[in-house]
Amino acid sequence: MSQKRKQINIEEKSRIISKLEKGIPNKDLAKEYGVSHSTISTIWKKREKIQILYDKNFLKMKRARTTRHTKIEEALLKWFKYQRTNNEPINGPILQEKANDFAQRFGEDFVCSSSWIQRFRARHGIVGGKMRGEAASIDEWITQKWPTLCEGYSPEDIYNADETGLFYNMTPDKTLKFKGEKCSGGKMSKTRLTIMVAANMTGSCKRKLLVIGKSKKPSCFKNIRSLPVTYEHNVKSWMTSEIFERWLRNWDAELKANKKKVLLLVDNCPAHPAVTNLKCIKLVFLPPNVTSVLQPMDQGVIRCLKSHYRRLQVLKLIQSIDSNNQNSFTVLDAILMISEAWEKVSQKTIANCFGHAGFNDLTSLITRTSDDVIDDDEEDNISLAQLAQNLRPALSTTETDEFIYVDQSIAICAPATEDDIVREVQEENENEQEDSEEQFTVPTLIDGLNAVSVLRKIVIFNEELNIQGSWDDTLIKIQRELQNVYARQKCFKQTKITDFMRTEMMEK
Incomplete structure (x- = not known):
């Protein structure tokens, strides 16, 4: 009687590939996993396909085979996720009908069957018309996939980077006007910046902030020698794939010069492409739909940064009131203040945020509130709420919180359509000159x-x-x-x- 062949899932195959790369012999792995030498050799030959499936979080699949209709698959999955965020009930027949609709749009000769939908649901963990629960997905990723990804990296060499939008010159009395704005362009883009925040797991290294503004040549930058941040520009003050890749490659070159290697965690937003040929940075994408829970920078680091920034801004407003000086607030002022606010974010706060996301505890997720991760700077012994009482009119505690977090959900990027690209090129050409709207006098x-x-x-x-x-x-x-x-x-x-x-x- 022949022995039943043992099947190995994608996650286990990824571990085998990792061990082969480290020089562990084929025969030792065959014995460890209870398979033949030829099975281990086949896994090595198909390592590129396996890695693609692993990166897409297909951990439980047992065959390194993808569907031939990749466009339909990707479109259907995106559509399903969008419906899920809107709490729309979706079942098998609806998915089948939508798959046929996408096939027609893409011009593919494809008729979706119920068995194809079953395999589609199995590949993406869709059960009973709903995605797997976020808590289960997070726990599985953090306990099973993450140990393999971070193998060989110390906590000091593991980083997370994330963007946030900032209405840099917004006054408290304008909060309601700005609250909930998507800020996709127009006048709103002139009042905002996008900031890339990055730090390592221990909080011992905070990367220089990347700040993205609208103007290529703000008048306040005239004759300036250096900035405390890296400045980029975009017609919508958004992160783009080009800016992200440039930022990543510059950091990679810096690491190569210092003979260091790091692992960088980022979310899978449209502005974060899978940059290839990096020598010293291992780019790891967080699983979709759970980045708000798994992203360390979202667990309190960005909140702390903005709290410090708003405090400095209110202090400047009070100074202007007391001195009867109503000077305009420039991008340079904002950059200097956001850089100072970043300095105030403590190492303990950053380390706590990584722990809150589960990266310092691989056995279970930490269930603290976001308030528990923030270590208030002792130097700021007067809170923003207390300072805000000096404004005219004074702000309540609720209004102060709204002032801090008014730009929490503004867009920092978007998928680019052909119309967007044409419009962006046209606006870039119109924006070559210095920003004449911003009044600024260089100090002597x-x-x-x-x-x-x-x-x-x-x-x-x-x-x-x-x-x-x-x-x-x-x-x-x-x-x-x-x-x-x-x-x-x-x-x-x-x-x-x-x-x-x-x-x-x-x-x-």
Whole structure:
């Protein structure tokens, strides 16, 4: 009686491939998994197909075979997910009818059968007309797939990156106007930025922020030497696949120079393509539909960043009220403030957010509230709610929360259609010139010297400031450097040959 052949699913095959890559002999793996040598060899030959299925989360499939009608499959799955988000009841016959509809649209000779729908549902874990529960999917991914993906990487080398939209110059009294806006273009895009936030699992390394604005050449950037962030532009202030790939390849080159390798977790939004030929970055996509739960940056890091930013913004508004100074708020102001807010996000907050997403506990998901992961900065001992009482009119606690999170759900990208591409190229050409709408005056050296002088006097006369002598030493160094540059400029202007000849003539 012949022995029944053992079948291995995609997840197990992926583990076998990983072990073969590490040099574990074929015969040892055949013995471990109870299969023949030829089975292990076949798995190795089909490793590319297996990896594709593994990346698409087809963990329980036992044959490395995909449907010939890939367009229909992808379109039907996207349609089904969209219906699921709207809580529409979907059964087998409805899926079958929709598959035939997509076949007609794509011009394919295909008639969907009930058996094809059964296989489709099995491939994607669709049971009883609904996707598998998110909690089960998350637990399965974090406990079964994640250990294989992160194998060989220390927590310091595991990163997560995510984008968020920011209405950078919004005042609290405009919150209701902005709340719930999709911000897909037009005037709204001039009031917003998109920010890419990235950090490692321990919180010991926070990547320089990537900020995407609308204007290619904001007037406030004129003659600027460097920025504390990486700046990109897009006609809608959105993340695009080109910007994402450029950001990724620049980081990859930096890592190669430093001889380091990292694993980067990102969601599978339209602006995140599967970038190939990366030397030092292993790009891992989170499973669909669960990124709001699994994405560490979404578990409190971005919330903390925005809270710090809004606090700085309210403080600036109060300063403007007290000084009767209504200067315009520029993209440069926003960049400096968002960079300062990023500095205030603590290492503990980031590490807690990775733990809250389940990455520090592979046996079970952590069930804390998002409030538990945020470690408030001790330096900010006056809350935003307290500061907001100084505004006119004062903000309630509810209004303060709305002010912080008003841009929480604004779009940061979208699939590009052909019409979108044409429109984007046209708008890019129209946007080549500097942004004339943003009024900005570059501070002079005299402004800097006066500012340092005022700061030194404030330190001397204000007893409430808890500042040690070293701070005054720092101000003196800044003042001295500004004076040296100012003196060199004055000397250079006075040593022109015409000035020398004019002086000689006056002496005679």
